[in-house]
Amino acid sequence: MANFTKSKNWACFKYTFRYFLRMRLDDLRFFTRVAALGSLSAAGKEIGLSPSASSSRLTALEKAVGAQLFARTTRSTVLTEAGQVLLESATAALERMDAGLSLLEAGTEKPRGLLKISCNMFFGRAHILPYLREFMALYPDIRYELSFTDRMVDIVEEGYDLAFRAAPLPDSTLKARKLGANQRVLCASPDYLSRKGVPRTPADLVNHDCIGLTRIPVWYFDGPKGEIAHQVTPLISGDSGDYSYDAAIHGLGIAVKSGAHVWQDLREGRLIAVMPDFPVARTGAIWAVSPPGSFTPPKTSALGDFLIKKYGRPAYWELNLPQLYADHAKILDRMGIGA
Template sequence: MDRLDDLTVLVEVVDSGSLSAAAERLGLSASAISRRIAQMENRLGTRLLARTTRRIALTDAGATFCLRARAILAALDEAEQSLTEMGEEPRGTLRITMPVLFGQMRVAPLLASYLHRHPGVSLEVSLNDRVQRLVEEGFDLAIRAGRLADSSLIARRLRPLRRHVVASPDYLERRGVPRSPADLVRHECLTLLSGSGRTEWEFMAGDRREILRPSGSFQADSLWLLRHAAVGGLGLARLADFIVEQDIRAGRLVPLLSELEVTDEAIHVVYPATRHVSPKVRSFIEHLLTGLNKPESADLPGSADLIDTSGA
């Protein structure tokens, strides 16, 4: 057996709950399964399974390793299946969840062309800024912005995500231009309200991250309201690039502290690490990759009239 076979053995033991059940499903002897697990643990230098007379449980290291193993096996299955299903037409209902503003501004313009191309698919789209649990809530995939929490989900990077500190020319003329994050204490900062309170603003000073809690006289739980407030000259806002890029091009907003922007965030699509990825999921991801990475148009129709009542 090679290392991929070892991963299959480990996952099967965990899913089956015993060495004997895993051995039966894999067509091996229980002693062969036990030997493979022991060899893996010796090679890795750590215990993966805690064995008792009644059950087998993952150690902390084993749980982390098993998550990675599932993701690797799922990716391999997806690669193999993509070859066998190249001619298979996507069909069925595809349930998707995504952040409100990103869905409105960037994904919505791509949906009609996807459905025209794949008439056998129907879409159910949920715009929700709460991180929804895919399997438990019945979603096939999710679009997520920012840094991903470590999980058993498969993630595909769709596009970079930059967050700009911006202000209107009028505000900067009245209040001056901040030259460093420390200068923000002398400015009106437009802040996003969340369940945990005001959000933090993060900057990179060389290799060091600098975290600030800005304050001001205007707070909202909607990024679109913060964008309007910034355009209206009420203060500085820190907003995702897809929200303000048209305003920057039009001169309504000016980017500030650009050399200190965080660059390690991205927009991802995530989906459960199943053994087989359906054609409808794969085709939608490929459609997103193509559509979201085209050069942005100078002005997206209707985007300036969007009304968002929650954060993104």
């Protein structure tokens, strides 16, 4: 008895581990009901088993754990010492399992938990934060961790639930939802264009102050005869989309910018789109990207659904480029510099 009691903790682990490897959860519940009722037939009757089927089920469980769990006679079914050990372990395990399943069930019905998000600074400030308060009111059980960075994070390795990307998506197993088109335009402030003139072809850019991004050394344009690659020699260069936006707004030069970033500035004339005959090539879309797998957590789906409704179809930042170029040509004409 002393030796058995001394090894009780190990036995609990051994029996429970063997069970979870070899048996079904329902069999463990059946075992606990036999112990509670003190009757094999009564426990079997609760779940519609005949006496012979109940006996076979218990025998299979005893074989799986490698120990006799009950001392059975025609009048009684009493736990053995091994059965008592397994009962204590099984009861605790089932309680934890039931609690976990309850939380999981609740989580699949209602968005909750920590939502870890990555996006670049401009998109977060312009297209996520303005709507987050309303979303928070709808889903009070969600908490948030926001990372605003131009770096393309590894959402699986770094544990993100959702990333918003304006770059073309590489081939991957990541799940992606398109939020809207994202045309890019070559643009500058009216002040800059009044001082430096208006470029009409990519070749003209050698005479202009280009605002560069270190990670994008080449600008691509669609010309009448196909794509044109222009190697940028920037007057000023940096690693942030926000820097290039501020530089363009303040008249420091000419830049290629995302429509989702500068749509309001273009519509209100703070930035002017130029070179309509050579639009920026290789434009893409804004994507909401989440980890691979057949199951998407409700918190992730909820935010994606919510933002798509807010952005509309087409998204409010999408540009009608022919109309935009025509409107901006009129602005340049009024300035006396022409397109």
